[in-house]
Structure formats: C-alpha cells, structure tokens
Amino acid sequence: MKLTVIGCLGGFPAEGKATSCFLLESKGFNLLIDCGSGALLALQKVLSPLQLDAALLTHFHADHIADVGVLQHFWQLAPGVKKVPILPIYASNHEPENFNKLDWPASTQKQALDFTKPMQIGPFTISFFKTKHLVETYAVRIKEQGNSNELVYTADTTMVAGLADFITGAKVLLADTNFLADKPEPRWHLTTLETSQLANQAHVQHVILTHLPPFGDANAFKREVVAGLVNETDVEFAREGLICEI
Numbered sequence: 001m002k003l004t005v006i007g008c009l010g011g012f013p014a015e016g017k018a019t020s021c022f023l024l025e026s027k028g029f030n031l032l033i034d035c036g037s038g039a040l041l042a043l044q045k046v047l048s049p050l051q052l053d054a055a056l057l058t059h060f061h062a063d064h065i066a067d068v069g070v071l072q073h074f075w076q077l078a079p080g081v082k083k084v085p086i087l088p089i090y091a092s093n094h095e096p097e098n099f100n101k102l103d104w105p106a107s108t109q110k111q112a113l114d115f116t117k118p119m120q121i122g123p124f125t126i127s128f129f130k131t132k133h134l135v136e137t138y139a140v141r142i143k144e145q146g147n148s149n150e151l152v153y154t155a156d157t158t159m160v161a162g163l164a165d166f167i168t169g170a171k172v173l174l175a176d177t178n179f180l181a182d183k184p185e186p187r188w189h190l191t192t193l194e195t196s197q198l199a200n201q202a203h204v205q206h207v208i209l210t211h212l213p214p215f216g217d218a219n220a221f222k223r224e225v226v227a228g229l230v231n232e233t234d235v236e237f238a239r240e241g242l243i244c245e246i
C-alpha cells in the first residue's frame, strides 16, 4: 500500500501547508484518512478528489475535518467522472450532530465505524483503538490484503495504556507528535519522548512524525525522538507529498 501525506500540521494550516490528511492507496482503491484545513487543495495536486473511493475520519476536530464541507461541494459541483456515485465517509456516530453532517445530497453518505471489531474498507482491514484525547478519537491499524506490513496512525492522543500493544507488529507508525519532551501536563497529544517510547515498545521499523505545530523548531522534534530510540528505527517528518510504500 502507498501512503501519501497530503497535510501534516497540527492545529491550523500555515505557509501553504495543510493540517492532517493522508491518502492510502491499494489495488486502485483510494482511501482518504482525515481531511484537515487546506487538504482539498493539497489533494488536488496528487489525485482528483473525484477518484476517492472512501474517506475515514479519526475524530471531529477542525484540524482533521475542516475540509470535509468543501470535499462535499467538490463532489457535488466539480466536472469529471466520479469513481463512485456517492462518496462514503466513515466516522464515529457517537456525536450525532457532527456525524449527520457527513450526509450531503448527491455527494457523500455517512457510514458508522464499528470499533468493536476489524472493519473491511475496500482492500483494507482496519482495526481501532480509542485514544486519550479531548474528544472521542480512534487510532487506526491498517492491513492490506496480501501484505504482512501494517500501518498504525495514532490520530490524536496522549500516552495511554494499551496504545503500544495496539501498535506492536506494525512496520510503520504515523505518530501525532505535537509537543517537545518538556511540555507539562495536561497534554492531549504525544511528546517526542512518548513517540520514541511507543516506537521502542512496539518495535516499529519506521516512524513518521506528524501533527507538528506550525511554529517552532521542527528539527528539535526529530532530535528528541531520535535521542529517545533504543532500536534501529528510521525517523522522518511527514511533509506534503511524502510517499511511503508499506
């Protein structure tokens, strides 16, 4: 499967860069994961949004869903051939006000995620882990048919029991790393050191740092993550256009 970073900032877009959004492709199936602010512009550089097969939202924070509305307008108004007549958008149905907005006439249709068991979306088998965040949020573990390499995207979370076990065995960890190690509590995202600890405990091969703040010294984040690693683990920043073959 091919992961393409569309947007990687946490909080708000800046300097032309979008917030959280990722494209995952397998066997011609295009899954959009989160759809943050600026994501629709960035996505159009890679793929016509009309060529999406499905979208999945980890939680209803603006930096993960801000462009869902314009994605719906795009689907309704943009000329071109649609991959599917109505785009399914998967999300938790536990916040009805937000969930119901995922329906848009002749455009998109809400689909409730079932977090109790792995779910099949196209060629992907997706498992879920409830994270510790300000609103209900789910990390996703994604397995592709016929491929033993798996991807875990933490979505937004602070350190929480069970998260390392959820990640264990995955090859690639896409980790919300929003704070440097000295960030005091309370926190609702991972620090650099916590990302390192998760990578160590789960024995992942490759860590991609995402949800960095749009300000400050990004290199300090990478330095701290690398300093905290005890295994042979590659570390890189998520950045628009980054491709990772998993």
Ligand SMILES: [Zn+2]
Binding pocket: 059, 061, 133, 156
């Ligand atoms: Zn969030």
